[in-house]
Amino acid sequence: MDIAKALAVIDRLCSGEFPAEPGRTDAGPAGPGFLTAELETSDDFWEDDGTRWEETAEQFACELDGLGERLTERWGTPQEFSLHGVFERTVRGEAPGEPWASLSGHVPDVRLWRSHETGRWIALGVSQWDRELPFQLLAVVTDRDPP
Template identity: 75%
Template sequence: MDIAKALAAIDRLCSGTFPAEPTRTDTGPAGPGYRTAELATSEDFREDDGARREETAEQYECDRDGLGERLTERWGPPQVFSLYSVLARTTEGEAVAEPWGRLSGHVPDVQLWRARETGRWVALGVSQWDEEWPFQLLAIVTDVDPP
C-alpha cells in the first residue's frame, strides 16, 4: 500500500460532496452522508490452506495501523470503535444509518477520528466478508455520527 496515495484519497473524501443516492464511485461505495475508498484489496483465498490468509490479515492490519499513525499526527489518537453491537442490532432488524449498518457486516472494528477541518468522521477498517474472499483496507468519511 502506498501511504501517500491513501492519504490523498482520504483528503479527497474529506473535501468532496456526498451523493444524493447510494451509488458506486471510482473509489468505492457512497451514499447520502458518506463516501468510501477501497485503498487496497488482496487476492481471494479459495485455494488457501489458511496460512496465506492469516499472513494477509496481519499485513492489512499493519497497513491500517501505519496509515492510522499518519492520521493520528493530524487529528490525535483515534477512538477504536467496535461494530459488533451494530451488527447485532441490524441482525435483529433494527435500521442503522449508513455507512455504519453496512460496514458492520464485514468490518469488525474501525479506528475513528473527527477531522478538524470539516467535522466529518474518518474511519479506517479492514474488511473481510468471508474466509475465501479478499481483504480490503477501507477508508470511510461520513457526517453520520457513529451509532
C-alpha cells in the same frame, strides 16, 4: 500500499460532496452522508491452506497501523469503535443508519477520527466478507455520527 496515495484519497473524500443517492464512486461505495474508499484489496483465498490467509491478515493489520499513525498525526488519537453491536442491531431489524449498518456486516471494528476542519468522521478498518474472500483496507468519510 502507498501511504501517500492513500492519504490523498482520504483528503479527497474529506473535501468531496456526498451523493444524493446510494451508488459507487471510482473509490468505492457512497451514499447520502458518506464516501468510501477501497484503499487496498488482497487476492482471494479459495485455494489457500490457511498460511497465506494468516500472512495477509498480518499484512493488512500492519497497513492499518501505518496509515493510522499518519491519520493520528493529523487528528489525534483515534477512538476504537466496535461494530459488533451495530451488526447485532441490524440483524434484529433496527436501522442504525448508513454507512454504519452495511459496514458492520464485514468490518468488525474501526478506528475513528474527527476532522477539525470539516467536522466529518474518518473511519479506517479492514474488511473481509468471508474467509475465502479478499481483505480490503477501507476508509469511510461521513457526516453521520457513529451509533
